[in-house]
Amino acid sequence: MLKAMHGIIASGGxxxxxxxxxxxxxxxxxxAHTVGGVYGVFFRPDGLRMYIITFAxxxxxxxxxxxxxxxxxxxxxxxxxxxGQDSFxxxxxxxxxxxxxxxxxxxxxRVYQYVLGTxxxxxxxxAVGLITxxxxxxxxxxxxxxxxxDGTKLYKTSGGSVYQYSFGVAWDISTxxxxxxxxxxxxxxxxxxxxxxxxRIFTLAPSGAVTGVRQYDLGTxxxxxxxxxxxxxxxxxxxxxxDPRGMxxxxxxxRIxxxxxxxxxxxxxxxxx
Numbered sequence: 001m002l003k004a005m006h007g008i009i010a011s012g013g014x015x016x017x018x019x020x021x022x023x024x025x026x027x028x029x030x031x032a033h034t035v036g037g038v039y040g041v042f043f044r045p046d047g048l049r050m051y052i053i054t055f056a057x058x059x060x061x062x063x064x065x066x067x068x069x070x071x072x073x074x075x076x077x078x079x080x081x082x083x084g085q086d087s088f089x090x091x092x093x094x095x096x097x098x099x100x101x102x103x104x105x106x107x108x109x110r111v112y113q114y115v116l117g118t119x120x121x122x123x124x125x126x127a128v129g130l131i132t133x134x135x136x137x138x139x140x141x142x143x144x145x146x147x148x149x150d151g152t153k154l155y156k157t158s159g160g161s162v163y164q165y166s167f168g169v170a171w172d173i174s175t176x177x178x179x180x181x182x183x184x185x186x187x188x189x190x191x192x193x194x195x196x197x198x199x200r201i202f203t204l205a206p207s208g209a210v211t212g213v214r215q216y217d218l219g220t221x222x223x224x225x226x227x228x229x230x231x232x233x234x235x236x237x238x239x240x241x242x243d244p245r246g247m248x249x250x251x252x253x254x255r256i257x258x259x260x261x262x263x264x265x266x267x268x269x270x271x272x273x
Contacts, residue, residue: 017273018253019195021202021215021233026240030267031069035059035077038259040091040145040191040246041268043067044098044120051122052246052259052268053092053103056083060122067250069257069270078122085112085127091145091191091246094120095171101125102173104142104156110134111142111156113173133173138163138182143245144191147171148198153222160188162203164224183224186214186231190245195253198222203231204247206260212237212244213256240269 017023036054043050047066052059060078065071082089086105089112093102098119103112113131117124135142139158146155151170156163162183168175183201187208194201198221203214215233219226237244243262249255256271 016254019200019249020253020273021213021235024213024235024256024271024273026237027270027272029068029070029270030240031061031072031270032265032267033059033061033072033074034266035079036266037243037261038246038266038268039089039143039261040093041248041257041259042092042094043248043250043257044094045096045251047250049120050257050268051092051094053082053089056087056089057081058089058092058101058103058122058125067255069268072268080114080122080125082112082114082127085130085132086110090141090143093145093147095147095151096149100171102145102147104135104145106141106143108134109140109142111145111154111173111176131172131174133176135163135165135176138178144189144204146192146194148194148222149196155192155194155224157185157189157192157203161185162189162192162201162224181224183216183227184229185216189214191247193247193249194222196251201227202247202249204244204258206243206245210234210236210238211242213247213258235271237269237271240267 040053088106101114144157154165164179164181165176187205189203191204214231241260244260
């Protein structure tokens with residue numbers, strides 16, 4: 001069920017509405033990954049590989065049909081431990097070419113940057129040459145993470161707010177600086193995602209008026225200081241997961257993937273817009 005924050009209620013329909021929650025609906029497809037509670041979800045751009053982060057490990061899964069979770073498998077699953085850097089990682093993101101992976105860590109309040117020797121292949125990930133950046137000055141316990149596709153902006157959720165940073169050198173986490181821009185989103189979000197044009201932001205909250213996704217518009221692309229303080233729409237995901245923590249949007253904006261830490265069995269869920 002979809003709830004507008006002004007009291008209007010609509011149900012999921014057949015009309016596709018990319019990057020708009022107005023017709024969002026669970027499509028009854030999920031993937032039982034069995035590896036634990038999910039804090040972050042990410043997909044390779046072709047939709048044939050999915051990554052999740054749970055506790056201190058990143059896992060890699062393969063899909064035989066792009067973007068269709070019903071074709072995901074644990075066969076050949078790969079894993080990469082980040083426990084040597086942080087015992088409570090909370091989200092992950094990949095460089096657009098798949099040669100670097102970024103992880104938020106709650107233990108040390110940092111963002112970590114790892115190198116992949118082969119793009120998108122977790123078996124080649126390494127902490128050798130690890131780059132880190134402290135982000136504890138702007139809210140403790142960083143959770144959600146999103147990086148603009150050109151590697152020049154970084155956004156993290158922490159303590160109920162979304163914070164905005166700039167890269168001095170694209171994709172180099174050691175060069176980020178705080179933009180002194182904070183967006184106080186509703187209900188303490190755990191994840192954040194942007195529409196590719198930077199004019200819409202989505203946050204995922206495990207509690208509050210709606211357990212699920214909220215949609216906000218920005219007056220200026222990628223500038224959180226211009227974000228609306230009130231979500232235009234919110235989509236309730238509590239029917240599938242009581243504690244949603246990680247989300248990812250298909251690049252065409254027609255599908256959302258969500259995972260959490262509460263519901264047993266452990267699943268990633270798939271929604272259509």
